[in-house]
Amino acid sequence: MSDPHLPGNPPIPLILRRSAQAKRISLRISQLDGRVTLTMPKRLAEREALDFARSKEAWIRKHLNARGEDVQVTEGAEMPLGGKMYPVLSGSGRRVQITPDGIFVPGPAERMGKRLSAHLKELARDRLAGASDDYAARLGRDYSRLSLRDTRSRWGSCTSDGGLMYSWRLIMAPPEVLDYVAAHEVAHLAEMNHSPAFWAEVTRIYGDYAAPRGWLRKHGSTLHRYKF
Incomplete structure (x- = not known):
């Protein structure tokens, strides 16, 4: 059949x-x-x-x-980075370059997606580590480790022993969305639940989280449309 x-x-x-x-x-x-x-x-x-x-x-x-349809990230495709859309273009040299005109990826066309995703993961680790450090300092708690994954069901998590995990695709979202997710997971270092006390900690270390939380609910799934 x-x-x-x-x-x-x-x-x-x-x-x-x-x-x-x-x-x-x-x-x-x-x-x-x-x-x-x-x-x-x-x-x-x-x-x-x-x-x-x-x-x-x-x-x-x-x-x-x-x-919307899935987007295969190859030369000429457009993709979001930091909440803004950029064309993906062939570049020269050894490293991916991001300018107002586009994302320039060197090397063979057939490896463009893999090379770009590796670069985006580096950017995501730097940004998420920096944001996690800042919010952990505000909270007064340390985390034990940070890892990145391509998770489908959640944008981040915090383990009972202080391990933070994030989706690397957050680097494609607006910066305030990435920062909110970092603050959310860091707040779990103090409150391993979603009680009023937890949300009070998120507000204390991040501020008003309604807008970035709403963005994730409305637009977050679109970040998974981009295939590398």
Whole structure:
């Protein structure tokens, strides 16, 4: 049998997942990668799930269009850095150069994405380490280590032994958003919860966090559209 999908332009691949706990069909669209997942009761016929998807096709296409397509970061592509959009261009020399005119990446075109992502991770580590140091000093607590990952479900975390983890993609967000996430995770060094006391610490070391928190909720998933 062919892979399940909704026909049309373009066709929409569907992921069918059976669950013993499911009492009815549910539909989820990932804002990270645009995958459409149908969760269905274990004994339900597949055709019923596909009929359900067809009945929701207009809704599915509307949400996929709002998300936008993934962007392969190659020469000529545009990507955000510090909340501003830059063209990615071929460069010379040994290092990536960032100017108001664009991001210039030296080397072969086929390695442009990998080389640029490595440079962005260096920038992210420097910025996040600096922000974490500043907020830890304001808090009066030290962290034990800092690591970067390409996390899909969270922008940062703090372990009980003081380890901070961040998504390197924060370097693409506006600076105040990166700073807010750093302050948020550092505040967990004092409060390992999301109690009023925790949010009071975030406010004390960062200030009014409503705007950057709102930006992440509204736009954060778009940072995952860029493929290196």
